[in-house]
Amino acid sequence: xxxxxxxxxxxxxxxxxxxxxxxxxxxxxxxxxxxxxxxxxxxxxxxxxxxxxxxxxxxxxxxxxxxxxxxxxxxxxxxxxxxxxxxxxxxxxxxxxxxxxxxxxxxxxxxxxxxxxxxxxxxxxxxxxxxxxxxxxxxxxxxxxxxxxxxxxxxxxxxxxxxxxxxxxxxxxxxxxxxxxxxxxxxxxxxxxxxxxxxxx
Numbered sequence: 001x002x003x004x005x006x007x008x009x010x011x012x013x014x015x016x017x018x019x020x021x022x023x024x025x026x027x028x029x030x031x032x033x034x035x036x037x038x039x040x041x042x043x044x045x046x047x048x049x050x051x052x053x054x055x056x057x058x059x060x061x062x063x064x065x066x067x068x069x070x071x072x073x074x075x076x077x078x079x080x081x082x083x084x085x086x087x088x089x090x091x092x093x094x095x096x097x098x099x100x101x102x103x104x105x106x107x108x109x110x111x112x113x114x115x116x117x118x119x120x121x122x123x124x125x126x127x128x129x130x131x132x133x134x135x136x137x138x139x140x141x142x143x144x145x146x147x148x149x150x151x152x153x154x155x156x157x158x159x160x161x162x163x164x165x166x167x168x169x170x171x172x173x174x175x176x177x178x179x180x181x182x183x184x185x186x187x188x189x190x191x192x193x194x195x196x197x198x199x200x201x
Contacts, residue, residue, distance in 0.1 A: 030069070030166075030169055030170055030199040030201050031069045031070065031071055031072065031199075031201070032068065032069060032199060032200050032201040033066075033067075033068055033069075033199070033200040033201075034065075034066070034067055034068070034069055034075075034077075034197055034198060034199040034200065035064070035065070035066050035197060035198055035200075036064070036065050036172070036174055036195050036196065036197030036198070037062070037063070037064050037195050037196065037197075038062060038063045038064070038065075038174060038176065038191075038193035038194065038195025039060060039061070039062045039063075039193055039194065039195060040060075040061055040062075040191060040192045040193030040194060041057075041060075041061055041084065041191075041192055041193075042057055042061035042081075042083035042084045042101070042189055042190060042191045042192075043057050043189070043190045043192075044057050044083075044086050044101070044187045044188070044189055044190075045187055045188050045189075045190065046182075046184070046187045046188045047182075047184060047185070047186065047187025047188075048146075049088050049096075049097075049145045049146050049147050050090075050144060050145035050146045050147075051091070052090065052091025053088060053089065053090060053091065053096075053145050054088075054089045054093070055086060055087070055088055055089075056086070056087045056089070057083070057084045057085070057086050057087075058084055058085055058087060059084035059085050060084060061081070061082065061083045061084045061191050061193070062081070062082055062193070063079060063080065063081040063082070063178070063191060063193060063195070064079065064080055065077045065078070065079040065197075066078055066079075067109065069109075069111075069199065072111060072113045073110065073111050073112070073113070074108070074109065074110060074111065075108075075109040075111060076106075076107070076108050076109060077106075077107055077109055077124075078104070078105070078106050079104070079105045079106075079107070080102070080103070080104055080105075081102060081103045081105070081178070081180065081189075081191055082101075082102045083100075083101040083102065083103075083189050083191065085098055085099070085100055086098065086099040086100070086101065086132075088134075088142075088145070088147060089141075090141045090142070090144060090145060091144075092141075094138060094141040095137050095138060095141065096136065096137060096138050096141035096142035096145055096147060097134055097135060097136045097137055097138075097142055097145075097147045097149070098134070098135055098137055099132050099133060099134040099135075100132070100133050101130065101131065101132050101133075101186075101189050102130075102131055103128045103129060103130045103131065103158075103180040103189065104128065104129045105126055105127065105128035105129070105158045105178075105180060106126045106127060106128075106158075107124040107125060107126025107127075107158055107160065108124070108125055108126060109122055109123070109124050110122060110123050110124075110125075118165050118166040118167075119163060119164070119165050120163065120164050120165075120166075120172070121161075121162075121163050122161070122162055122163070122164070122176075123159075123160065123161045124158070124159060124160035124161070124178065125157075125158070125159055126157075126158045127155060127156065127157060127158050128155070128156065128157070128158035128180035128181070129153065129154075129155050130153065130154050130155075130156070130180045130181070130182040130186050130189060131151060131152070131153045131186075132151065132152045132153075132182075132185075132186045132187075133150070133151045134147060134148065134149055134150065134151075134152070135149055136149050148185075152183075152185050152186050153186070154181075154182040154183045154185070154186045156180075156181040156182060156183070157181045158178070158179070158180055158181070159178065159179050159181075160176055160177060160178035160179070161176065161177055161178075162174060162175050162176025162177060162178075163175055163176075164197070170198055170199045170200070170201060171196065171197065171198055171199075172196070172197045172199070173194075173195075173196055174193075174194070174195045174196065174197055175193075175194050176192075176193055176195075177190065177191070177192050177193075178190070178191050178193075179191075
């Protein structure tokens with residue numbers, strides 16, 4: 001019985017030492033300054049330009065972020081996003097106006113690394129300055145809609161979530177969703193993107 005217990009203890013200690021050595025051999029999760037660039041599609045929501053109007057978001061949307069990763073679990077960043085052009089149509093489907101959107105944001109970033117897998121999950125929370133510039137394409141089509149030509153700005157909540165995978169110690173591939181909230185005049189703008197980053201360390 002005593003010998004059996006000694007064997008169990010030996011196996012247990014061996015397993016523990018192996019686990020510790022495996023953890024110690026995992027490549028360190030990089031921290032420090034970083035930049036990333038992302039491209040994808042955007043969508044405008046929570047805004048109406050009158051009864052029967054419809055909104056379409058076309059074209060490529062992109063985003064760049066720069067920040068600092070204080071440790072494997074927390075960072076902070078500044079970002080700029082340029083969204084796809086928004087086309088506003090009346091109830092007959094005639095193009096009435098077009099809007100261009102962009103935003104600046106500042107956010108805290110909570111990170112959950114998956115240890116030696118190379119994967120990380122993250123969430124962002126901060127604020128964004130969302131700007132819309134609208135020009136009327138067809139005054140006749142726009143006459144029955146509540147469209148105001150010119151620029152509209154809103155500062156409100158900014159949220160985001162996503163995941164990245166380190167293809168090398170300093171280069172992550174990033175998939176993320178983010179939203180810049182606005183007002184009932186600007187609406188909310190979402191961006192779904194895929195990108196690449198670099199951590200300077």
